[in-house]
Amino acid sequence: MLDTTQQGIIALLKSALTGVKHPLPEGFMIEKAYNVIKRHRIMSLCYCGAVLCGVDEKTPVMQKLQSQTYAEVIRGECQEWELARIFAKFSEAGVSFLPVKGLFVKKLYREPHMRYMADADVLIKPDEREKAESLLQDLGYRKYAESLCEIIYENDNLHLELHKSLIPPSVKDYYAYFEGAFERAEQVGGSHYKMRDEDHFIYIFVHFARHYRGGGIGLKHLCDLYVCKEKLSLADDYVEGELEKLGLLAFYKNVYRTVEYLFGDGEEDETASLIAESVFHSGAYGTINDMRLSEAARRSGGRGAGRAKRSHFWWVLFLPYGLMCIKYPVLKKAPFLLPFMWVWRALAALFTGNSRAKNELKEVKNLSAEEIKLFRDNLLRVGLDFKF
Numbered sequence: 001m002l003d004t005t006q007q008g009i010i011a012l013l014k015s016a017l018t019g020v021k022h023p024l025p026e027g028f029m030i031e032k033a034y035n036v037i038k039r040h041r042i043m044s045l046c047y048c049g050a051v052l053c054g055v056d057e058k059t060p061v062m063q064k065l066q067s068q069t070y071a072e073v074i075r076g077e078c079q080e081w082e083l084a085r086i087f088a089k090f091s092e093a094g095v096s097f098l099p100v101k102g103l104f105v106k107k108l109y110r111e112p113h114m115r116y117m118a119d120a121d122v123l124i125k126p127d128e129r130e131k132a133e134s135l136l137q138d139l140g141y142r143k144y145a146e147s148l149c150e151i152i153y154e155n156d157n158l159h160l161e162l163h164k165s166l167i168p169p170s171v172k173d174y175y176a177y178f179e180g181a182f183e184r185a186e187q188v189g190g191s192h193y194k195m196r197d198e199d200h201f202i203y204i205f206v207h208f209a210r211h212y213r214g215g216g217i218g219l220k221h222l223c224d225l226y227v228c229k230e231k232l233s234l235a236d237d238y239v240e241g242e243l244e245k246l247g248l249l250a251f252y253k254n255v256y257r258t259v260e261y262l263f264g265d266g267e268e269d270e271t272a273s274l275i276a277e278s279v280f281h282s283g284a285y286g287t288i289n290d291m292r293l294s295e296a297a298r299r300s301g302g303r304g305a306g307r308a309k310r311s312h313f314w315w316v317l318f319l320p321y322g323l324m325c326i327k328y329p330v331l332k333k334a335p336f337l338l339p340f341m342w343v344w345r346a347l348a349a350l351f352t353g354n355s356r357a358k359n360e361l362k363e364v365k366n367l368s369a370e371e372i373k374l375f376r377d378n379l380l381r382v383g384l385d386f387k388f
Contacts, residue, residue: 001273005033006280010262012049013042013223017230017263019110021052034061039283040218041116043068048114073113076106082158083120089135091190097132098123098185098193100166101207104200105224108231116220119159121150123166123181132162166203167210172388174206177246197232202242204228208255209248213384215291216282225255226263250383275382290375296367297376298386 002010008028015022030050037046047065055062083103090097102117109115124132133143133151141153141160149168150161166178185193195203204224211217228234243249258275260266282290328341379385 001268002276002280004028005036006276009033009036009042009046009219012046012053013219014049014263015052016045016049016114017110017223017226019052021054022049024053024055030055030059031061034064036280037065041118041220041284042218042223044072044116045114045220045223048111069113072116076113076117078157079117079120082155082160085139086122086136086160087192089139090132091192093131093135094191095128095132095135096125096182096191096193098181098195100163100195100200101204104194105204105228108227115224119152119161121161121163123163125182126164129162129164136160136162167206171210173386174210174246178203178206198234198238198242201228201232201234202239202246205243205252205255206246206248209251209384211286212251212278212382213294213379213386214286215288215294216286217279218282218284218286219279220284222255222259222262222279226259229256229259247385247387248383252383254382271382274378278378278382292367293371293375296372297379298388300372300376 004025004027007025008030011022011024011028012033014020030046033046037043043065047062047069050062050065051057057063057066083099087097089095099120099122101121102115103120103122106112106115106117129151133153136153137143139155141155144152144154144159146152147168148170149165150163153160153162165175166181167175169175181195182193184199185195188194194200208217208221208225211221240249240252243252254271255275257266257269258272258279261268261272262276266272281287327345328337331337331341
């Protein structure tokens, strides 16, 4: 059961998403809701909803939300301008690109600024990646970080994630499904590609599912699912058939009962209540503790916390070759050095005063068997599990 603050936030979101005023619960105070709104990165949505609901715009919190909304409008304009520059450069050079996630769903909202977008996600073909990186550097972008899934570039106006794959290779139960993304996409002009709506929706839902089980995901993404279903004419049989292949059909039905309960005319049930509670708890990007619980639950395989902790201990110390190459680029040219770099990393992790690996090992050690079991049980209750 949602408390008064949570009910009020949902009323603000419903009002903003639909353009129709929804009643706020008795006793709702936007001052008490502000920290939750900020944690979920839904400032612009809630401001627009609050204006519709007649909340006094002169209060300090409303003034703050107004400023953040205006900032989001400006940020969105800057992002659009930067992306136009990048896409023109890519098209001119024949670099194939496929914009995904926020770049797709943002346009479905009543006003684009309502959908907070911290970064832009663009898939690039493997054999064109180096050319894309060179072009970004020509445009003045600096490389910020790299993982197995993406290469991150940024300037003062845009945080750009060049995707090597739509799903990280470590997420083995979903990764293979999206490997041939360009083959399933269509060209919309030059080297610009797009997925058809059903496939993009499936990707957005899989993204939601992997973050939900991986440590949490917030209200912003539930709003994405709502606007997708409201604004897109989706072939439901195809969507459900593909999600069944991915083992996500039960979770999909549970999530959409939750969406209907929160934003539509659906009724609350135990599962919808659990999902809503989890989403509110998570904030926009999940919590560190839940990410640790998720990893421990996956590694335990239902066979006890001790096994999970031992497995995670060795994984942190002896990362796979791909991740080691990102941390130590010399390994790309000299893979035979991997055992020596493992030893170097292990010594640094164990004896450096404040190393990230050492802190992570300590956090995992402090997890209780009861916490890990409860986390996994709650995933099973909503139709999710780790199948790898």
